[in-house]
Amino acid sequence: MSESNHISIQGVHKVFQSAGQQVHALKAIDLEIPRGQFVCLLGPSGCGKSTLLNAVAGFSLPSAGTITVEGVPVTEPGPDRGMVFQEYALFPWMTVEQNIAFGLQIKKTSKPAIQAKVDELLGLLHLQDFRKRYPKDLSGGMRQRVAIARVLAIDSPIMLMDEPFGALDALTRRTLQDELLRLWVELKKTILFVTHSIEEALYLADRTIVMTYRPGTLKRDLAIDLPRPRDVASPAFNALKKELSQLLMEEQHRHTQAEFRGAAVD
Amino acid sequence: MKRFRHAASGILVPLAALALWQLLSSRGWVNATILPSPLQVLVKWWAYLKPVEAFDPAQGSYLKWCLSGELIQDAAGSLYRVLLGFIIGGGLALPLGLVMGYSRVAYGLFNPLIQVLRPIPPIAYIPLSILWFGLGNPPAVFLISLGAFFPVLMNTVTGVQTVDSIYLRVGRNLGASRWTQFTRIILPAATPYIFTGARIGMGTAFIVVIVSEMIAVNNGLGYRILEAREYLWSDKIIAGMFTIGLLGLGIDTLMTRLSTYLLKWHRGLEQG
Numbered sequence: 001m002s003e004s005n006h007i008s009i010q011g012v013h014k015v016f017q018s019a020g021q022q023v024h025a026l027k028a029i030d031l032e033i034p035r036g037q038f039v040c041l042l043g044p045s046g047c048g049k050s051t052l053l054n055a056v057a058g059f060s061l062p063s064a065g066t067i068t069v070e071g072v073p074v075t076e077p078g079p080d081r082g083m084v085f086q087e088y089a090l091f092p093w094m095t096v097e098q099n100i101a102f103g104l105q106i107k108k109t110s111k112p113a114i115q116a117k118v119d120e121l122l123g124l125l126h127l128q129d130f131r132k133r134y135p136k137d138l139s140g141g142m143r144q145r146v147a148i149a150r151v152l153a154i155d156s157p158i159m160l161m162d163e164p165f166g167a168l169d170a171l172t173r174r175t176l177q178d179e180l181l182r183l184w185v186e187l188k189k190t191i192l193f194v195t196h197s198i199e200e201a202l203y204l205a206d207r208t209i210v211m212t213y214r215p216g217t218l219k220r221d222l223a224i225d226l227p228r229p230r231d232v233a234s235p236a237f238n239a240l241k242k243e244l245s246q247l248l249m250e251e252q253h254r255h256t257q258a259e260f261r262g263a264a265v266d
Numbered sequence: 267m268k269r270f271r272h273a274a275s276g277i278l279v280p281l282a283a284l285a286l287w288q289l290l291s292s293r294g295w296v297n298a299t300i301l302p303s304p305l306q307v308l309v310k311w312w313a314y315l316k317p318v319e320a321f322d323p324a325q326g327s328y329l330k331w332c333l334s335g336e337l338i339q340d341a342a343g344s345l346y347r348v349l350l351g352f353i354i355g356g357g358l359a360l361p362l363g364l365v366m367g368y369s370r371v372a373y374g375l376f377n378p379l380i381q382v383l384r385p386i387p388p389i390a391y392i393p394l395s396i397l398w399f400g401l402g403n404p405p406a407v408f409l410i411s412l413g414a415f416f417p418v419l420m421n422t423v424t425g426v427q428t429v430d431s432i433y434l435r436v437g438r439n440l441g442a443s444r445w446t447q448f449t450r451i452i453l454p455a456a457t458p459y460i461f462t463g464a465r466i467g468m469g470t471a472f473i474v475v476i477v478s479e480m481i482a483v484n485n486g487l488g489y490r491i492l493e494a495r496e497y498l499w500s501d502k503i504i505a506g507m508f509t510i511g512l513l514g515l516g517i518d519t520l521m522t523r524l525s526t527y528l529l530k531w532h533r534g535l536e537q538g
Contacts, residue, residue: 059435079441089432093454093531102450103440136533154440 006158006190007033007056012065014051014216025051026062027215035157038184038191040201040208042244044252048216049194050162056192057083057160069158079103082151086163088143090135096146097122097131103154121149124183141172148180152187161193165200177203181228198244202237203230210244213251214258220247302501310501311337311508336490340506341513343486344475347403348517351410352471356464358411359418363463366419367426367456368448380419388412388474392481406478413474414467421463425456458532461525468521472514487513 014026025048033039041049054060056067058077067074069081077083082103090099097118104114122128125145135143144164151159165173181204184191195201201208202224210220222244226236284304290296291303298306314337321331333339366373388409395405429452437447479488491506 057439059438077435077438077441079439081439083436083439085432085436087432089436091433091436091451091454092533093457106440106442106446134531136531150440 005032006035006037006070007031007192008066008068008071009033009052009056010066010068012052012055012062012067014048014055014060015063024215026055027217029065029216029218031209031218033190033192035190036188038204038206039193040205041192041194041211042196042198042201042208042248043211043216043219044196044213044248044255046255046258047211047213047251049211051216052211053083053160053162053192053194056158057081079107079154080156081158081160082154082156083160083162084144084147084151084164086166088135088140088147090143090146090150092135095132095134096127096138099135099146100149100153103150107154117153121152124152125149125179139172140168141176144168144176145179148183152183156189158190158192161191163194163196166195166197173200178229180204198241198248199232202226202240202244203232208244210247211251213254219251299498299500302504307501307504307508310499311505314502314505337505337509340485340487340490341509343483344479344488344510345513347406347410347478347483347486348468348471348475350403351407351475352414352468354407355411355414355471356418356467359415359463359467360422360460363419363422363460364426364453364456367423368452373423380416384416384420388470389477392478395478396482401482403483405482406475409478410471410474413470417466417470418460418463421459421466422456425459425463426452428459429455458525458529461521461529465518465521465525468517469514472510472517476510 009029009031012026012029013024016023016025029052041052043049051060055062056069056074058074058081061075074081091102094102100118100121101114104117109117118131122131125148127142127145127149130138130142130146135146138146147164165176168176177200180191183189193201193204205224208222208224209218210222211217212219222240224240226234226240230237287301288304291298291301291306302310315335317331317334318336319325319331319334321328325331333342362376366376391409391412392405395408399405399408433451433455434447437451442450475486476488476491479486480492483489487506487510491503491510494500494502494506
């Protein structure tokens, strides 16, 4: 294992019991992620990309194999691996600033330090005018900003993102993608980002990993060397898009076939 | 304007009912002893409300005199029992409900007994309550506590059990201890259910207080309407009944206001 690898996934299997059936969700996954890399996991639903993310997060440990972060095996969830969920998962009974401060309160950070950090993050994510609002009074995009700020507050070196922009409209999604890239450059995070959007993966990632449909394996590990900001209309972008699209459609086809057989239990 | 029309349409049916009632009585179609006219009830209500003695500064302040009427004293007695019973019953149910909702072991231990006791109406405890506590406030408060206990308990259990697991995942992800998870996530997430339970519990307490006053004590609204029956004062019975209704409505409105204020973050089932 190389020194520079931040996350190391070795021989990971995951087997579920679902409706009396054994589902082999992940099979023999080996993946090394260097520090500071932006990695997208791409695949159709049921390919195990969220399962892999949850395994790294420590919510659901692998059936076999090991995952290490900075050389230490993952055994439980922890604030070194902050997670952003598609459903935002903000605490509805807390205001925006209380949501952001929560992780710091757990860490027993001093009050002035919490206040300073919260103010900084509100500024960084353009949430200053919303600090006293409750999540129910925010748009989806604003909620996801708060969820990102909540993870940034605890300063996790790794950010795990599970289709975070999947529920947003196209324009809001692009805005948040740009902000995420800006934060990533500024704060030097290692990001593992799950998506089923080819364009999102190509727009964001240093490296895109296409997964196969059940059992989930790594089908293609593709470095995206396009300079940022990326032009989604450029020939190079579209060439990659076409390539990924073909890979993905093969898996999507297998997913559909399985669904027709009634075997796709999600 | 729309609001005014809405409010106006809301009093139409009560007014019509009142008019019909007045008509029935003033035409002599029903016996005044069985159903006195609304006007007669109103007169009796006022007599029941107003102080019995003339104002005498030597006896105390003006305010004290104003509140010395029989109705006020009865209402205060009933309210005292309701609140005391509610605090005892709800106060025991809340911690038990939190523990039962959180721990499967505690749920397994307590739930069978609870399910057997729950369908027994508090009224059925009357003989035992008198045997155990004699007469006066203790048996009444015991019955009211029982009435408040189960709604608060059941709703608290459900509230804790149905906390969306994604909030707990976020808590674990941020490194929250079990205690922090419980106090900062589970407890606030369960409050909408707990408040619903408290409101139902308060309603039950209010029903039980009237019954308990009919058997165990010699003041309060329940006692008074039973006493009025002895004298065939049906106007006073009805005045007492309406007082009970208005008091119940007042308490419920207060509870709803309070929970709306405390749950201003809440948006029904659709949470973000």
